[in-house]
Amino acid sequence: MVILTISITSIEMEGETTKYAADISSVKEAYDRIKSLVHRTPVLSSTSLDDISGRKLYFKCENFQKSGAFKFRGACNAVLSLTDEEASKGVTTHSSGNHAAALSLAAKIRGIPAFIVVPKSAPSCKVENIKRYDGNVNLAEDNMQSREEVMNKVRQETSAIYIPSSNDGRIMSGQGTISLEFLEQIPQIDTLVVPISGGGMIAGIAIAAKAINPAIRILAAEPKGADDAAQSKAAGRIIKLQEINTIADGLRAFLGDHTWPVVRDLVDDIITVEDFEIIKAMKLCFKILKIVIEPSGAIGLAAVLSETFQKNPAWKDCKHIGIVVSGGNVDMDVFWESLNK
Amino acid sequence: MVILTISITSIEMEGETTKYAADISSVKEAYDRIKSLVHRTPVLSSTSLDDISGRKLYFKCENFQKSGAFKFRGACNAVLSLTDEEASKGVTTHSSGNHAAALSLAAKIRGIPAFIVVPKSAPSCKVENIKRYDGNVNLAEDNMQSREEVMNKVRQETSAIYIPSSNDGRIMSGQGTISLEFLEQIPQIDTLVVPISGGGMIAGIAIAAKAINPAIRILAAEPKGADDAAQSKAAGRIIKLQEINTIADGLRAFLGDHTWPVVRDLVDDIITVEDFEIIKAMKLCFKILKIVIEPSGAIGLAAVLSETFQKNPAWKDCKHIGIVVSGGNVDMDVFWESLNK
Numbered sequence: 001m002v003i004l005t006i007s008i009t010s011i012e013m014e015g016e017t018t019k020y021a022a023d024i025s026s027v028k029e030a031y032d033r034i035k036s037l038v039h040r041t042p043v044l045s046s047t048s049l050d051d052i053s054g055r056k057l058y059f060k061c062e063n064f065q066k067s068g069a070f071k072f073r074g075a076c077n078a079v080l081s082l083t084d085e086e087a088s089k090g091v092t093t094h095s096s097g098n099h100a101a102a103l104s105l106a107a108k109i110r111g112i113p114a115f116i117v118v119p120k121s122a123p124s125c126k127v128e129n130i131k132r133y134d135g136n137v138n139l140a141e142d143n144m145q146s147r148e149e150v151m152n153k154v155r156q157e158t159s160a161i162y163i164p165s166s167n168d169g170r171i172m173s174g175q176g177t178i179s180l181e182f183l184e185q186i187p188q189i190d191t192l193v194v195p196i197s198g199g200g201m202i203a204g205i206a207i208a209a210k211a212i213n214p215a216i217r218i219l220a221a222e223p224k225g226a227d228d229a230a231q232s233k234a235a236g237r238i239i240k241l242q243e244i245n246t247i248a249d250g251l252r253a254f255l256g257d258h259t260w261p262v263v264r265d266l267v268d269d270i271i272t273v274e275d276f277e278i279i280k281a282m283k284l285c286f287k288i289l290k291i292v293i294e295p296s297g298a299i300g301l302a303a304v305l306s307e308t309f310q311k312n313p314a315w316k317d318c319k320h321i322g323i324v325v326s327g328g329n330v331d332m333d334v335f336w337e338s339l340n341k
Numbered sequence: 342m343v344i345l346t347i348s349i350t351s352i353e354m355e356g357e358t359t360k361y362a363a364d365i366s367s368v369k370e371a372y373d374r375i376k377s378l379v380h381r382t383p384v385l386s387s388t389s390l391d392d393i394s395g396r397k398l399y400f401k402c403e404n405f406q407k408s409g410a411f412k413f414r415g416a417c418n419a420v421l422s423l424t425d426e427e428a429s430k431g432v433t434t435h436s437s438g439n440h441a442a443a444l445s446l447a448a449k450i451r452g453i454p455a456f457i458v459v460p461k462s463a464p465s466c467k468v469e470n471i472k473r474y475d476g477n478v479n480l481a482e483d484n485m486q487s488r489e490e491v492m493n494k495v496r497q498e499t500s501a502i503y504i505p506s507s508n509d510g511r512i513m514s515g516q517g518t519i520s521l522e523f524l525e526q527i528p529q530i531d532t533l534v535v536p537i538s539g540g541g542m543i544a545g546i547a548i549a550a551k552a553i554n555p556a557i558r559i560l561a562a563e564p565k566g567a568d569d570a571a572q573s574k575a576a577g578r579i580i581k582l583q584e585i586n587t588i589a590d591g592l593r594a595f596l597g598d599h600t601w602p603v604v605r606d607l608v609d610d611i612i613t614v615e616d617f618e619i620i621k622a623m624k625l626c627f628k629i630l631k632i633v634i635e636p637s638g639a640i641g642l643a644a645v646l647s648e649t650f651q652k653n654p655a656w657k658d659c660k661h662i663g664i665v666v667s668g669g670n671v672d673m674d675v676f677w678e679s680l681n682k
Contacts, residue, residue, distance in 0.1 A: 042383030044405055048473065063631045064385055125628070132389065283673075287466070290404045290669035292631040328631035332624075336677050 021169030021258040022204055024211035027176035030077040034174060037109060038073055039065050043185045043322075048288050053304050056320045058186045060178060063293050063328030067129060069250075070175060070201055070326050071102035071165070077174030078163045079106040087112050092160040094140065094147040096122045097250055098327050099165035104135030115160050117151045119143075123249060125331045166198025167256025176204025182322050183212050191318040193300040195326050196220035196229045196270065197251040199259030205324070206266035217318060220263070220270040221303035223248050223278065229255055229263060230270040247275045247338060250296030250327060269314075271303040278302045279341050285325075286339060294330040295338060301325075362510030362599040363545055365552035368517035371418040375515060378450060379414055380406050384526045384663075389629050394645050397661045399527045401519060404634050404669025408470060410591075411516060411542055411667050412443035412506070418515030419504045420447040428453050433501040435481065435488040437463045438591055439668050440506035445476030456501050458492045460484075464590065466672045507539025508597025517545025523663050524553050532659035534641040536667050537561035537570045537611065538592040540600030546665070547607035558659060561604070561611040562644035564589050564619065570596055570604060571611040588616045588679060591637030591668060610655070612644040619643045620682050626666075627680060635671040636679060642666075 044059045062070035079091060090113035093103050100116045107114035114135045118127060119142045130137055140150040155162065164171065178201070183189060192209055194202040206218040222229050223246035231239040232255055240254045255263060278295050281302035285293050300323035309315055330338075385400045403411035420432060431454035434444050441457045448455035455476045459468060460483045471478055481491040495501065505512065519542070524530060533550055535543040547559040563570050564587035572580040573596055581595045596604060619636050622643035626634050641664035650656055671679075 039386075042385075044383075045380075047407070066388070068631060286633055286673065290409060290633040292627055292633060332627065332680055339673055 020203070020207060020262050022172040022176060022207055024208055026169065026173040027180065027204060027208040030073075030170070030173040031177040031180050033080045034073060034076045034177065037066075037076055038177070040181055041065055043182065044289055044291070046288050049284065049301070052284070054310070055304065055318060057301070057304065058189060058320070058322045059289060059301075060182045060322060060324050061291060062178065063291060063297055063325050067098065067102045067105045067133070068327055068329040069098035069102065070178060070324070071098040072105060073177050074171035074174030074200060074204070075099060075102035075106040075163065076109070078168065078170040079103070079110050079112075081170050082161060086161050090115060090158055090160040091163050092151060092154050092158070093117070093163050093165060094151045095165050097126045098329055100135065101126060101129035101133060101329070103163055104130050104133035107135070108133050113158075113160070115154045115158055117147050117154065119147060123329070123331050123334065126329050129329060164256075166200030166253060167258045168200070169258060171200045172204040172207070172259065172262070174204065175201040176208040178324060179205045179208035179212065182324075183209060186320070186322060188320045189216070189322040191217040191219060191315070191321045192324065193219045193221055193303055193321060194324045195251060195296050195299045196222050196263070196267075197296070198253035199229065199255045199263050201324070201326065202267060203259045203262035206262055210266055217268045218266060219303065219315075220267050221299040222270055222272050223251055223299065224272045224274050226252050227272045230272050232260065233264065233267070233270055236264070248278060248295040248299060250294060251299065271306060271309050273299060273302045273306050273308070276341070277306055279338055281305065283339055291325070292328045292330065292335065293325055294327050297325045297327050361544070361548060361603050363513040363517060363548055365549055367510065367514040368521065368545060368549040371414075371511070371514040372518040372521050374421045375414060375417045375518065378407075378417055379518070381522055382406055384523065385630055385632070387629050390625065390642070393625075395651070396645065396659060398642070398645065399530060399661070399663045400630060400642075401523045401663060401665050402632060403519065404632060404638055404666050408439065408443045408446045408474070409668055409670040410439035410443065411519060411665070412439040413446060414518050415512035415515030415541060415545070416440060416443035416447040416504065417450070419509065419511040420444070420451050420453075422511050423502060427502050431456060431499055431501040432504050433492060433495050433499070434458070434504050434506060435492045436506050438467045439670055441476065442467060442470035442474060442670070444504055445471050445474035448476070449474050454499075454501070456495045456499055458488050458495065460488060464670070464672050464675065467670050470670060505597075507541030507594060508599045509541070510599060512541045513545040513548070513599065513603070515545065516542040517549040519665060520546045520549035520553065523665075524550060527661070527663060529661045530557065530663040532558040532560060532656070532662045533665065534560045534562055534612075534644055534662060535665045536592055536637050536640045537563050537604070537608075538637070539594035540570065540596045540604050542665070542667065543608060544600045544603035547603055551607055558609045559607060560644065560656075561608050562640040563611050563613050564592055564640065565613045565615050567593050568613045571613050573601065574605065574608070574611055577605070589619060589636040589640060591635060592640065612647060612650050614640060614643045614647050614649070617682070618647055620679055622646065624680055632666070633669045633671065633676065634666055635668050638666045638668050
């Protein structure tokens, strides 16, 4: 595997509240801003899955979030944070997935246009979602250069504001609202297991959860075929990969300069799992939890059931584990093919 | 279609509280008995589905109930209502589906055996569920005579107590606890749409809901290919069919002498839908609600989206509609085939 390293932009400062791009105050402000618009998603549990894992598991179902994924929290916070003048030009992003639909819905709610650059390979249900929320779809080739070129053209034409999918304080603060709800719903949680990709969700969740309960453990779950975050933690700097290979289409992004310091400091460990473990977890979610999830959404359960986790003495006293089920946007045939693998 | 009529056993009496086999008090007693054991299932909603239906819809997700269906409420209430002496012999039933697994789990919790007679054609996931909860599976042929013969043999050998799947006051009271939760979760509900089969669930729900809010409308949803309840309402007496033909394997039972009087008196109307409407609703539940449901569980949404309902001026002012999603026990391949029809 070819590994490409890049330099880190450090944003650390002296004071606690300015250390990261988000903090507990910005998360609480985000919640005040968005709470009437987001679903307070339910938490499911299952004695059967508790028996299989040997722990008490709690599933925070962000697959039931508006737009079908947690991304709506951050997008909504970012869009509502804009001044009227900024908002008037509309918003734009490039995304293969859930952030695009979430941003379209947030823009629709604010009554402004969303210009979305989508790579041609994006799952059709995700493109459908963007259109359902009146997002303007602009197709790009399946590489970052083309995505950025198309987006820059859109920005020149429209002056729309760019809302990144992860590496942004407003996004991190929005996703962090998951912790506020989850720890209120299940106060006994001692460990949170969260999918990691660009790091916006786990950064927001870690900041808020550790502010509420400093003893809480934050574990990231990552596919082995896209383990840039695990490699970054090991190397002590952001590592980007040139090749990624995983079924989990939502977990292919890399950490950024705002999300990396939080992952470095507040994420206790990263558990990597194989795609077959993700598929096994998807099947259990179908059969036992009765929920539809995309592969990325199953990785938390996959991590908890993995040998890596089960056999590590460091995690033996993780007894009440909160698992964030990130999203449910999956094409029916992809879902079926995955379950039959 | 050949129709076989049978006589009605009237159980009506003078006093309000003894009119039916269950009443609001027995439902509340049931809830006190079972509430620490059942899931308080979440209610989901979706702006997209509200837009499609032109109403506010609330989905009570009993597919997330223990054992994968609402049946656990009634089975749990019945098993916990037994004296220690009665319980010591174990319980038995014949069922092709969710009641069997629910009864097995309830018996397991009480620490007594469950002897389940299952027709050979039962979905394999449902048989798996029975075994997961340590139920003793006794196979019968695919007809009522064989099921009853096998069960009678089991009863002679074990003296186990028979717990019917629907036509029983304890079962009706247990299922009625759905109303207590649902109307507490969403007090503005003006209409409940409930699948009808043996009638135990809708009877319990109607009794409790109308005691809480006499103005609430109770609508049953039934497959056209198994419309015995609609025919019974029209005829003013229990009608049983000799042929049934529907994808909804959970909705093939007939009303009994305890459930019929409640359906006759408290169910405002029965909406029948074609199988293709059920399948369309299953797809929407997959794509938009992100939940796994069996065909029976989709029939409430199918009914609300049907022309029969949408064009009926009598239901024009049903604005806040509570839909009971009854269960999620479906074989993966059956689910997939259904979604592709």
